[in-house]
Amino acid sequence: MQVQVKLFAFFREGRFIKEDKELPTDTTAGQVIDDLNIDREEVGVLMLNSRHCKFDTVLQEGDIYAIFPVIGGG
Amino acid sequence: MADKIFRVNMTDLSTSIEDVPADWAGHGGRGLTSTIVAAEVPPTSHPLGPNNKLIFAPGLLSGTAAANSGRISAGAKSPLTGTIKESNSGGTSAQKLAKMGCKALIIEGQPQDDSWYSLSLTPDGVTISKEEELIGKGNFAVVESVEKRFSDKIGILSIGQGGEMLMSAANISVKDPDSHVRSLGRGGLGAVMGSKKIKFIALDAGDAKVEISDMDAFKAANKTFTKALVDHPVSQALGTYGTNVLVNIINEAGGLPTKNFTAGQFEGHEQISGETMHDLIVERGGKPKHGCHKGCVIQCSQIYNDLKGNYKTSGIEYESIWAMGADCTVDNLDQIAEMDHILDDIGIDTIETAVAFGVAMEGGVLDFGDSNEMIRIMKEEIAKGTALGRVIGNGAGSVGRTYGVTRVPVVKNQAIPAYDPRAIKGIGITYATSTQGADHTMGYTIATEILGVGGSADPLSKEGMVELSRGLQIATAAIDSTGMCLFIAFAALDDETCLPALVDMLNARFGINLTADDVTNLGMSILKTEHAFNIAAGFTNLDDRLPEFFETEPVPPHNAVWDFSGEEIDTFWNF
Incomplete structure (x- = not known):
């Protein structure tokens, strides 16, 4: 299945702003984060x-x- | 030396220094300005008449080494809303006032003739002088000239042409450490200063220092407090991207008011985002990180340079960028920075003025997205006080009435800022119930609804939103009294060491024994004092409502409407 993934702020560094990704069915939001080597913390x-x-x-x-x-901001 | 009240009467041009009344002693910042306005300003007085008073007060911790404690509060009856008003800002003035022992400056009365004046404050008192040279000048010329007359070490509070012409969107500029300006932005307090015929106030504290009752305890508490601020990830993001980091996330949530509140997402969001701004600033040799006052450890301000690498503006906020950007469908950051600079110079609120432009665009005065025409109107109409310039300079409500526009995003005649209350419902409760008209800073529910700080809440659900807004409005009233920047709240909501350290600093500064409950009670009593003033001025619960169009016009992408009943909103005041 195709999912559009968007990254923001410093998560973009060395990665991308927006990418269409081909993912296996039943992929979770957390798995995408792990695949991108983003620390869940x-x-x-x-x-x-x-x-x-x-x-x-x-x-x-x-x-x-x-x-x-x-x-944050405001 | 005990702190004093400095009083200036502009009717007979007299000044006095008074002891602090016992029941004002525990107050600072917003708590003090609101207490004084409630005690001394008749609620039905005309905001621009001799019976209104303009109060300045540093926060309880201002002038000390406490991190992020440099906020100054200004209070009066607002010419924009007709309610009580407190507006606060960074810059260097809070620290100057606190160091000279001025707990509050009260300006009352009104000159009988057309002369303009300036005030000069030192630890010894106030001097009133006639002013001619700087009348008609913008804030940047005022700061430059006043520094030459006195010294570049002084603090300066000033008004531009907007305040001189008594525009309801006029703000009061506060000099920052680099001789640029921050703003006491909302509610038209610059017009109140103009009505008192005061062009600027020079603040020279000399070598005076704030006395600390228990210095060891104070230092220890400040260390804990500073660590909580520095360690919080929101603080770190603010130092990198500024508050403008919010454009993309509020757009993603569908709550970025676009084209005069007709949509919740803006096609040009990426071009005006914090990420884009950060890259432009770095590329042009500006500073992404900059403090609006000495002692700030978050540094959300920045220095934005133009294409040639020359200084253009500083401290450009998310709300200003949203208002001139998405709300007017302008997707060019350089044009927005230019407008920010012009509005700072004229001395009118960027939020109120840009939302007024959005309404004017809907009314056919100019086209959506036409930033060149916006700039022309700012320079040629508003700064010169033409009829059109005054219509816009009196705010969004003024433009709506003049051009027959019904989609006018205001509460109590003050423009709604950068979060659509249909898609982010908790902030709508804050807009509706705030004692000061629509103002996101009064109870920043966005932290919980969108950012996941201090818990989480579904922004499209009504559940728990009245309680969320109430809790935050109470806490905010207390924080606004300490001189602390509101951005300490992110750490305070998540880090349990933060608030106790703040209370410890208050106790060490004054030699008292406050508890966390005392601070909450202070917040409640400030809200009640402000609310009582508004009721006495003629406001009722029916003024605590959003404009009708929010109930009837669904906003995409969620196609949500504002669906709180009046009875539900009114439960806000059950405390």
């Missing part, structure tokens, strides 16, 4: 199709998946 927010999700959320064909480190 550094993850702040995950969003799937503009809604918050968790490491164990299972991705679906056509999903847009955004991975943010811990950030």
Whole structure:
């Protein structure tokens, strides 16, 4: 299945901003993070199709998946 | 030497130094400005008349070595909202006032003639002088000239043309350590200063220092506090990307108000994002990391240079970039930085003014995305006080009324900032119930709803949002009294050593024995004092509502509407 993965802030360094990835069915949000060599401890927010999700959320064909480190402002 | 109240009467041009009344002693910053406004300003007075008062107060810890304690509060009855108002800012003024022993500066009355004045404060008191040379000048010329007259060591509070012309969006500029400016931004306090005919206030503390009751205990607590701030990952991201790191995440969440609040995502988000800004700053030899006051360990400010590598602006915030960017559909950071600089110079609030531009675009005054016309209007109309310039300079509500626009994003006539309350519902409760009109900083539910700091909450659900906003508004009122930057809240929400260390610093500074409960009670009592002022000024629960269009117009991508009932909103005040 195809999933669009988006990275933000320093997660982009040495990786990418946005990439369409071919993933096996039943891939979880957490597995994508592990495959990218991102430390789960550094993850702040995950969003799937503009809604918050968790490491164990299972991705679906056509999903847009955004991975943010811990950030803030205001 | 005990702290004093410095009082200036602009009607008879007299000054006095007074002892601090016992029931003001435990207050600082916002708690003190709101307490004084509630005690001394008739709630029904005209905000630009002689009975309103303009109060400046450093926070309880300002002027000490406490990390991030350099916030100054200004308070008055607001000409924009008609409510009580407290606006706070970084810069060097809080530290100067605290060091000279000035617990609060109260400016009252109004000159009888058309003369303009300046104030000069030292530990010995206040001098009032006539001012002619700088009238009609922008803030940057004022800072440059006043530093030449006095010294570059002094603190400066000043107004630009916006404040002189009594525009409701006018702010008060606060000199930063590099002689640039920060802003006491919201609610038109620059117009109140203009109504008192004061162009600038020079603050010279000399060698004076703040007294600490128990220095050893203070140092130990500050060490713990500083470590909590420095270690928190949000602090580290703020130092790299500034607050503008939020553009992409709020856009991703579908809550980035776009094209005058008709959509929740902006096509040009990447071009105006914190990531893009960081790369541009580094490429052009600017500074991604910069503090608005000495002692800041987060350093969310920055120095943004133009294409040629020359200084353009500093301290450009997410909310300003959102307002001039997504809300007006401008996707060019250089144009946004140029506008930020111009608005700082004229001395009007970037949020209020840019949201007013969004409404003007909808009203057909100019096209969406036309940043060149925005810049022309700022320079040729607002700075010169033409009819159009005054309509925009009086804020989003003013533009909506003038051009018959019904989609006007304001609460109590103050522009709603950078988070759509239909897609992020908790912040809507803050906008509705804040004692000061729409203001995200009054109870920053975004931390929990979007950023996952201090727990988590579904931004599209109403559940628990009133309680979330209430808890944060109470805590914020207390933090705003300490002189602390609100960004300590990220560490305070996640690190259990942070708040006790803050309380320990307060106790060591004053030789008192506050507990965490006392701090919460302080926050509650400040909110109640402010709310009581508003009720006496004629506000009711029906003013605690969002504009109608949020209930009737679904915002994409979630197609959410604002669906809190009035009764649900009103439970906010059950404490």
